[in-house]
Amino acid sequence: MRTRNNPTMSKSSSWPKAKTVVKKWLNLKDSEFHSDCIDESFGQRQTMRRKSCSDRDDLSGGWLVESSPDDLRRPPLPRPRYGSSAAASSTRRPPKELRMFVGTWNVGGRAPHGGLDLSDWLTDDGTDSSSPHIYVLGFQEIVPLNAGNVLGAEDKAPARKWLDLIRRALNGPASNAASHRSPSDMHLLQKASRVSFSDLLAAAEDDSRRPTTASSEPDDDDDDDDAGSEPSTSSSAPESSSEEEPAARRHRGGRYRYRLAASKQMVGILLCVWVRADLLPCVAGVRASCVGRGVMGYMGNKGSVSVSLTLRGGASLCFVCTHLASGDRDGDGARRNGDVAEILRRTRFARRDSPSQCRAAAPVTILEHDKVIWLGDLNYRLLEGEGRGARELVERHEWAALLERDQLRAEQKAGRVFAGWEEGRIVFPPTYKYVAGSHAYAMMSIADSSADGSRSRDRKKRTPAWCDRILWRGEGIEQQWYARGESRFSDHRPVAALFSARLCGDKPAPAHSSRF
Numbered sequence: 001m002r003t004r005n006n007p008t009m010s011k012s013s014s015w016p017k018a019k020t021v022v023k024k025w026l027n028l029k030d031s032e033f034h035s036d037c038i039d040e041s042f043g044q045r046q047t048m049r050r051k052s053c054s055d056r057d058d059l060s061g062g063w064l065v066e067s068s069p070d071d072l073r074r075p076p077l078p079r080p081r082y083g084s085s086a087a088a089s090s091t092r093r094p095p096k097e098l099r100m101f102v103g104t105w106n107v108g109g110r111a112p113h114g115g116l117d118l119s120d121w122l123t124d125d126g127t128d129s130s131s132p133h134i135y136v137l138g139f140q141e142i143v144p145l146n147a148g149n150v151l152g153a154e155d156k157a158p159a160r161k162w163l164d165l166i167r168r169a170l171n172g173p174a175s176n177a178a179s180h181r182s183p184s185d186m187h188l189l190q191k192a193s194r195v196s197f198s199d200l201l202a203a204a205e206d207d208s209r210r211p212t213t214a215s216s217e218p219d220d221d222d223d224d225d226d227a228g229s230e231p232s233t234s235s236s237a238p239e240s241s242s243e244e245e246p247a248a249r250r251h252r253g254g255r256y257r258y259r260l261a262a263s264k265q266m267v268g269i270l271l272c273v274w275v276r277a278d279l280l281p282c283v284a285g286v287r288a289s290c291v292g293r294g295v296m297g298y299m300g301n302k303g304s305v306s307v308s309l310t311l312r313g314g315a316s317l318c319f320v321c322t323h324l325a326s327g328d329r330d331g332d333g334a335r336r337n338g339d340v341a342e343i344l345r346r347t348r349f350a351r352r353d354s355p356s357q358c359r360a361a362a363p364v365t366i367l368e369h370d371k372v373i374w375l376g377d378l379n380y381r382l383l384e385g386e387g388r389g390a391r392e393l394v395e396r397h398e399w400a401a402l403l404e405r406d407q408l409r410a411e412q413k414a415g416r417v418f419a420g421w422e423e424g425r426i427v428f429p430p431t432y433k434y435v436a437g438s439h440a441y442a443m444m445s446i447a448d449s450s451a452d453g454s455r456s457r458d459r460k461k462r463t464p465a466w467c468d469r470i471l472w473r474g475e476g477i478e479q480q481w482y483a484r485g486e487s488r489f490s491d492h493r494p495v496a497a498l499f500s501a502r503l504c505g506d507k508p509a510p511a512h513s514s515r516f
Contacts, residue, residue: 031350033288033307036260037280094282094311100499101132104321104375104468108436108490109144109268111158118169121485121494131256132498135274137166138305138321140377141490143268150267150294150301159265163272170258170274262307264288267300269376271321273307285310285362287349293325293339302326304343304376308369310362315503318369320347322376328463333407336379337417371474371501374421377432377492380408381465390463394441399429406466423471424482424497430464431484431493438488468495476502 101124124132142158143149256276261283263272275283286309294301304322311317322343325335347366363369382390382405393402403409403426411417433442442462470482478500485494 031288033262033264035262035286094279094313094315094503095133096503098134098501098503099130099132100134100136100373100501101496102136102373102375102470102499103494103496104138104377104470105494106140106323106377106468106490106492107142108492109141110490112161112165116165116489118165121487121496122166122169124498131276133276133279135170135258136319136373136375137272137274138375139270140323141268142265142270145268145301150299154265154267156265159263159270162270163260163263166272166274167260261309262286262288264290264305264307266290266292266303266305269300269303269305269321269323271305271307271319273309273319282312283309284312289347289349291343291346293342302339304347306347306366308349308363311503313503315371316363316369318363318366318372320366320372320374322374322378324377324379326379328381333380333411337411340417369474371477372472373499374471375469377467378408378469379467380406380411381467382463383407383410391443394443394464397429402430403466408469418471421471421473423469424479426466426482428484430466431495432465432467432491433462434488434491434493436491442491468492470495470497472499
């Protein structure tokens with residue numbers, strides 16, 4: 001008897017292809033990342049290429065930066081220069097104190113809608129002169145953590161939406177990638193999917209004929225940035241620091257403009273680093289690395305995305321965005337500790353020679369960096385405590401008493417995780433778990449336990465906790481404030497901190513910083 005093929009089954013089944021699964025399991029593209037900046041190169045061992053049809057799982061319309069030892073055998077690609085002359089670029093210095101805004105948010109697998117305003121979360125209340133030099137923003141669960149997303153091709157659409165919202169919050173509603181591209185940049189984007197060596201040469205020649213004014217600095221949506229300009233041959237150019245940037249680099253609102261130095265996604269984890277336009281010439285050696293700690297200990301539903309960069313003068317910074325193992329059963333805390341240890345052990349940034357303006361070789365591991373900030377949904381819960389129950393403490397808003405049961409603090413004090421790391425004083429309520437769209441904790445919405453105890457177990461799972469955290473390591477770092485936002489978009493509340501980091505004459509961190 002003949003049977004017909006099922007018309008609902010196509011050759012391209014919805015199940016993930018074996019090739020895609022293996023690639024994700026082995027993290028074969030873990031060093032690629034996306035950037036706005038195509039006019040400067042971060043370091044000398046990175047190549048830039050337009051997205052091709054083989055990269056259909058990557059952010060469409062963007063540029064990819066790849067780090068590879070093979071690049072040492074290739075001649076450097078000339079790139080267009082925008083904004084300022086080589087002389088001015090080569091003499092610009094980073095500020096003595098670097099201000100960094102760091103934020104983390106588990107968005108619960110929801111894609112953002114156009115009406116979502118991130119300004120309240122991202123806007124610092126300081127004056128324009130104290131605007132952060134760098135924004136480091138990490139997200140978890142930007143896509144649902146189902147089998148299709150974990151094992152299949154990465155869904156990049158939510159990441160694009162988040163980046164657009166961030167750009168709008170930092171640079172104003174009129175700021176988008178296309179509106180800030182130079183004519184030669186637009187010419188490249190309108191060509192075929194790959195840009196040839198001759199294309200880049202032509203673009204470089206076109207831009208060299210244009211006057212170099214600060215107002216021509218682009219805010220585009222493409223790849224990675226380092227002011228790898230040649231040393232100045234002119235002795236008449238005065239030295240200038242990044243604090244002396246002309247007002248033309250600011251947008252109409254009077255604030256500084258920011259450009260995407262790097263963004264990297266691994267399944268639901270997204271880490272993006274935005275650099276103030278006047279600091280870009282001081283940034284070099286941007287690299288990315290991913291470690292999967294989910295299914296089989298290697299898949300990306302849990303794990304880390306890290307970005308490394310070096311500033312002119314040699315200071316190296318590392319930002320680690322993580323989503324650690326969930327759960328509040330016995331042994332789950334040890335699993336989270338194990339995730340941290342494996343991330344520290346397995347994170348490796350591509351080796352390369354340090355840029356000429358940097359004194360030391362570029363770090364390869366997380367702990368080799370001068371300053372490290374660790375952010376994300378660390379998922380540490382509350383320990384069982386004696387006396388009053390968690391529900392009563394939550395009802396009375398006795399957060400200090402509840403914080404004494406914090407699992408991360410207990411594990412750190414016992415020396416089992418984050419030895420030598422610091423965290424600021426927590427004065428805000430637990431950030432998880434809320435009823436979606438409300439200010440009520442999920443624990444409070446569950447009725448008293450039923451006879452079989454099932455509701456008791458469910459309520460225990462939903463006990464509020466400080467899952468979303470920001471820690472740091474390194475000398476000369478001082479935290480200015482540590483707070484949470486109040487957006488009801490997901491069952492987590494966003495968390496943010498402002499840091500000041502000394503780049504010259506580093507001294508130990510101040511004594512008043514609390515050490516967990």
